[in-house]
Amino acid sequence: SVPAAILSALSAAARGGVLFKGGAALETLARVSSFAFDKTGTLTTGRQEVVGLHCEGDEAGFLARLAGLEAHSEHPIADAIRRLAETRQIRPAEVREARAVPGEGMVGVDDEGMIWAGNARLAARMGARGIEEETQALLAALHAPPQTLVLLGRGARILGAVMVEDRLRETSRPALDALRAAGVTHLAMLTGDRRAVAERIAADLGLPSAAIHADLRPEDKVRIVAGMAARGRVAFVGDGVNDAAALARADVGIAMGAAGSEVALQAADVALLSEDIRRLAAAHALARRTARIIR
Numbered sequence: 452s453v454p455a456a457i458l459s460a461l462s463a464a465a466r467g468g469v470l471f472k473g474g475a476a477l478e479t480l481a482r483v484s485s486f487a488f489d490k491t492g493t494l495t496t497g498r499q500e501v502v503g504l505h506c507e508g509d510e511a512g513f514l515a516r517l518a519g520l521e522a523h524s525e526h527p528i529a530d531a532i533r534r535l536a537e538t539r540q541i542r543p544a545e546v547r548e549a550r551a552v553p554g555e556g557m558v559g560v561d562d563e564g565m566i567w568a569g570n571a572r573l574a575a576r577m578g579a580r581g582i583e584e585e586t587q588a589l590l591a592a593l594h595a596p597p598q599t600l601v602l603l604g605r606g607a608r609i610l611g612a613v614m615v616e617d618r619l620r621e622t623s624r625p626a627l628d629a630l631r632a633a634g635v636t637h638l639a640m641l642t643g644d645r646r647a648v649a650e651r652i653a654a655d656l657g658l659p660s661a662a663i664h665a666d667l668r669p670e671d672k673v674r675i676v677a678g679m680a681a682r683g684r685v686a687f688v689g690d691g692v693n694d695a696a697a698l699a700r701a702d703v704g705i706a707m708g709a710a711g712s713e714v715a716l717q718a719a720d721v722a723l724l725s726e727d728i729r730r731l732a733a734a735h736a737l738a739r740r741t742a743r744i745i746r
């Protein structure tokens with residue numbers, strides 16, 4: 452039978468919006484010495500805004516195609532792009548056969564053929580050459596600090612780009628500070644986003660360069676969690692479809708429940724129903740106190 456101390460800790464945690472799938476997850480969390488966090492939608496709000504747009508020629512036509520493709524995506528970036536099109540009263544173009552390329556973007560077919568939208572890795576996959584220079588030129592054109600760049604392309608040709616910006620959750624820094632104070636030795640940020648963007652966010656969190664893992668595909672997140680697991684028990688906190696494998700690989704997988712995807716919730720051992728990730732630090736402290744009682 453489950454010790455009374457664990458049952459009462461599970462219900463106390465649940466009242467704080469942290470749902471454990473069982474007593475074992477609580478006991479494992481007490482032993483966790485490192486935490487890996489997904490960036491977008493976990494440490495940041497995931498509510499992105501388009502802050503810049505650059506294309507050759509007609510902006511409305513460009514945005515219609517981009518929004519038409521992103522209409523098929525659940526990613527927070529897609530949301531931001533659809534909202535911009537709506538604000539400008541631009542009707543999204545018809546896009547068929549749309550599918551997600553995990554950690555990279557979207558591909559689909561419009562009236563002129565195949566189009567894609569996503570990051571530099573997707574662009575490279577599509578054979579867009581000189582992508583580094585093109586991206587740098589776009590960034591310069593947008594006068595942008597490090598932000599997430601979404602490129603729209605057809606085959607090897609880049610049609611334009613938008614910059615999206617995401618804000619840090621106000622509770623992220625205090626949550627990480629609480630975990631540090633509790634003696635968690637390793638904190639890391641894992642993201643599919645560009646390194647420069649990750650560095651800017653990490654600076655506000657007091658995370659050193661070495662703790663940032665950027666430009667990751669979903670399978671890279673799994674590999675990094677596995678590497679951390681070799682040094683002690685590891686928790687991974689994520690929200691997205693792309694995080695499911697890393698959530699499953701971690702000793703304790705923690706899904707952002709309120710805004711997170713169904714797939715992430717299924718793969719996780721713990722669901723954080725609140726967007727306030729300080730609740731997670733509190734649950735970790737509670738797990739440790741409970742472990743001391745029952746030992």
Ligand code: ADP
Pocket residue numbers: 489490491492521524525526528529553554555556557568569570599600601641642643644645691693
């Ligand atoms: P994170 O690990 O930060 O949560 P994801 O793994 O979800 O990010 O995505 C990684 C990167 O892939 C994003 O930063 C973005 O550049 C690109 N991307 C993913 N989905 C889309 C999309 N629907 N439209 C454009 N770009 C996308």
Ligand code: MG
Pocket residue numbers: 489490491492493689690691
């Ligand atoms: Mg995410």
